[in-house]
Amino acid sequence: ETGVTQSPTHLIKTRGQQVTLRCSSQSGHNTVSWYQQALGQGPQFIFQYYREEENGRGNFPPRFSGLQFPNYSSELNVNALELDDSALYLCASSAGLAGSYEQYFGPGTRLTVT
Amino acid sequence: QKEVEQNSGPLSVPEGAIASLNCTYSDRGSQSFFWYRQYSGKSPELIMFIYSNGDKEDGRFTAQLNKASQYVSLLIRDSQPSDSATYLCAVSLVNNDMRFGAGTRLTVKP
Numbered sequence: 001e002t003g004v005t006q007s008p009t010h011l012i013k014t015r016g017q018q019v020t021l022r023c024s025s026q027s028g029h030n031t032v033s034w035y036q037q038a039l040g041q042g043p044q045f046i047f048q049y050y051r052e053e054e055n056g057r058g059n060f061p062p063r064f065s066g067l068q069f070p071n072y073s074s075e076l077n078v079n080a081l082e083l084d085d086s087a088l089y090l091c092a093s094s095a096g097l098a099g100s101y102e103q104y105f106g107p108g109t110r111l112t113v114t
Numbered sequence: 115q116k117e118v119e120q121n122s123g124p125l126s127v128p129e130g131a132i133a134s135l136n137c138t139y140s141d142r143g144s145q146s147f148f149w150y151r152q153y154s155g156k157s158p159e160l161i162m163f164i165y166s167n168g169d170k171e172d173g174r175f176t177a178q179l180n181k182a183s184q185y186v187s188l189l190i191r192d193s194q195p196s197d198s199a200t201y202l203c204a205v206s207l208v209n210n211d212m213r214f215g216a217g218t219r220l221t222v223k224p
């Protein structure tokens with residue numbers, strides 16, 4: 001176990017709705033990164049939060065947004081859900097920026113959009 | 115050209131053999147390289163990381179990095195059926211963003 005937790009485990013939403021996913025980082029880690037993993041694909045980087053500020057973003061539209069709290073836990077918000085948003089959403093925590101420190105993943109949230 | 119490329123496999127090796135997994139990347143400024151193992155239905159698990167050219171060994175695993183060729187590999191010695199999983203190569207970009215390959219599926223046959 002990595003010490004990174006995510007909630008909920010599974011979620012079913014309808015197209016057009018909004019969703020919030022949550023992640024608690026490992027003790028001592030100040031950075032959380034979010035990834036989307038479609039079936040049969042590698043994780044796609046959404047963004048990372050370092051000390052409560054967004055620091056780096058992948059090719060995802062603005063309807064994907066996030067927050068990091070003073071205890072370094074984080075939320076991923078997705079507005080106006082589309083069918084293609086169905087995927088496993090992973091968060092990973094690290095002791096610093098993801099490119100320079102090892103990342104440890106949580107168990108993921110499986111989102112299904114119908 | 116994809117930022118991180120891996121052979122999708124499947125790669126099949128007999129128990130006890132050496133499994134060789136390869137990865138190429140496009141960003142010459144990349145400094146950090148990671149190998150993750152992902153079992154079906156589970157999240158990725160960090161196996162190894164390497165920052166410098168050459169080899170890095172950890173138990174049955176050896177990571178090899180050649181920045182001039184933009185190539186990183188993972189060797190698994192004495193492969194076990196429990197090593198059967200998808201192996202993901204991850205590379206950090208200059209701005210600290212991370213990019214993953216699509217993964218190579220490895221099957222170790224008893």
